[in-house]
Amino acid sequence: MSSIFSSKSTGKHSRSGVLVTRAGKVLTPTFMPDGTRGAVKSLTPEQVESTGVQVVLANTYHLHLAPGEDTVAALGGLHAFANRKGPMLTDSGGFQVFSLAKIRTITEEGVTFKDPKTGDMVFLSPEISIQIQMKLGADMIVAFDDVTALDDKGRDRTLEAFERTHRWLERSLAEYERLTKDMKQSDKPILFGVVQGGLDKELRKKSLEIVQSLPVGGIAIGGLSVGETRAEMHEMLEYLAGHYDDSPRPRFLLGVGDPIDVRKGIEYGIDMFDCVLPTRNARHGTAWVAGDKKIHITNERFTEDTEVIDPGCDCYACAKGFSKGFLRHQFKVGEPLAGTLVSIHNIRYLERLCEESRAAF
Ligand SMILES: [Zn+2]
Missing domain, CATH: 3.20.20.105 (Queuine tRNA-ribosyltransferase-like)
Structure with a gap:
C-alpha cells in the first residue's frame, strides 16, 4: 500500500x-x-x-x-x-x-x-x-x-x-x-x-x-x-x-x-x-475569527453591526457581505439560513488554515 x-x-x-x-x-x-x-x-x-x-x-x-x-x-x-x-x-x-x-x-x-x-x-x-x-x-x-x-x-x-x-x-x-x-x-x-x-x-x-x-x-x-x-x-x-x-x-x-x-x-x-465542531458551533451562532478567537453572533452588541463575520475571510458569507447584524437577527428569529452561512464561514476558516500550511506540489 x-x-x-x-x-x-x-x-x-x-x-x-x-x-x-x-x-x-x-x-x-x-x-x-x-x-x-x-x-x-x-x-x-x-x-x-x-x-x-x-x-x-x-x-x-x-x-x-x-x-x-x-x-x-x-x-x-x-x-x-x-x-x-x-x-x-x-x-x-x-x-x-x-x-x-x-x-x-x-x-x-x-x-x-x-x-x-x-x-x-x-x-x-x-x-x-x-x-x-x-x-x-x-x-x-x-x-x-x-x-x-x-x-x-x-x-x-x-x-x-x-x-x-x-x-x-x-x-x-x-x-x-x-x-x-x-x-x-x-x-x-x-x-x-x-x-x-x-x-x-x-x-x-x-x-x-x-x-x-x-x-x-x-x-x-x-x-x-x-x-x-x-x-x-x-x-x-x-x-x-x-x-x-x-x-x-x-x-x-x-x-x-x-x-x-x-x-x-x-x-x-x-x-x-x-x-462536527465548525457546523455545530455555527448552528449555535459561534464563529471563528482571525487569531482563532470565537465570537457569539447572537450577542446583543452585534444588533446594529454592519461588518461581516471576519473581514479577512473569503467565504461566501463574508464575501457577499452578510452583516453580523443581519445574521444575529436571523438567529434570533430561528431562520436556518443563519446557521448555514456561519457553517460555511467556520468550515472555510479551517480550510484556509490547512491551505496556508500546504506546500506546492
Ligand atoms: Zn467568512
Whole structure:
C-alpha cells in the first residue's frame, strides 16, 4: 500500500502531502467536515465545495441505524446517496457506539447496544463494521476499535481496550482483505488503523508501533479530544510526533476540529482532521475569527453591526457581505439560513488554515 501518499516536510514534524484515493486526490493537511447522516448539516454539496472541502466524512453508526447500509446501497452507494463525487470517508462506528448508545455488553466478539430510537438490540463487530463501510462505499474507511476513554479512565480498562483494539484491528484487516481481494489496487478503499492508549505514553507508543507494523493504508489517532485538557492532548500529539515511522501513510486525528488544536496537530505531523465542531458551533451562532478567537453572533452588541463575520475571510458569507447584524437577527428569529452561512464561514476558516500550511506540489 505504498505510493498512495507522498509528502514534503514543512517543519520539524509538519508536512504537506498528496493522498490518492479512488475518488480523486486530496491535498494535505486537510479538514473534513462531518456529514453525519450523509449530508453536512444544512449545507448543499455546492456550498460544501465552496469552502475548499476535499473530503466529507459520514458516520457508520448513524447510517447503519437509519436508513441502513442496504438502503444506501440501493440508492447507489454513499456518493450517489449524498450527491457527492469527491472522496468520502466513513468512520468505524466505534466512537458513537461508545459515546451515544446504551451499551449492553462488550465481548471479544463485539459490542451489543440498544438502538436509541427503536430500542432494538444491535450488534457491531470489527467484521460487521468493515462490511457496513464497504457496502456504504466510502473511499476511506476506519477499523473498529474499543474506545475506552469515554467509559472508564482506569488503567485496567485502558489496558483491556488497548489490547482488544489491536486484536480487532487484525480482524478488521482480515475482513478488509477478504472483501477487497478481487479488486484492483486502485479501486480499493484505504483502510485506517486506529492508535489508542489513552493518556499513557508507553501504551500509545506500543499502539502506534503495532498499527504501523500492519499493512494498513493510513494511521488514525483515536481517543483524544474526549475530555482530557488541551495541554494533555497537545503533549500526546508532540510525543507521538517523535515516533511515526517513515512509511508513506497519511495520519488522521479523529474528532479534532478546534483551530487551536488543528494548528498543533499540523505542527506535530497530522495530515487529516474531522469534527462536527465548525457546523455545530455555527448552528449555535459561534464563529471563528482571525487569531482563532470565537465570537457569539447572537450577542446583543452585534444588533446594529454592519461588518461581516471576519473581514479577512473569503467565504461566501463574508464575501457577499452578510452583516453580523443581519445574521444575529436571523438567529434570533430561528431562520436556518443563519446557521448555514456561519457553517460555511467556520468550515472555510479551517480550510484556509490547512491551505496556508500546504506546500506546492
Ligand atoms: Zn467568512
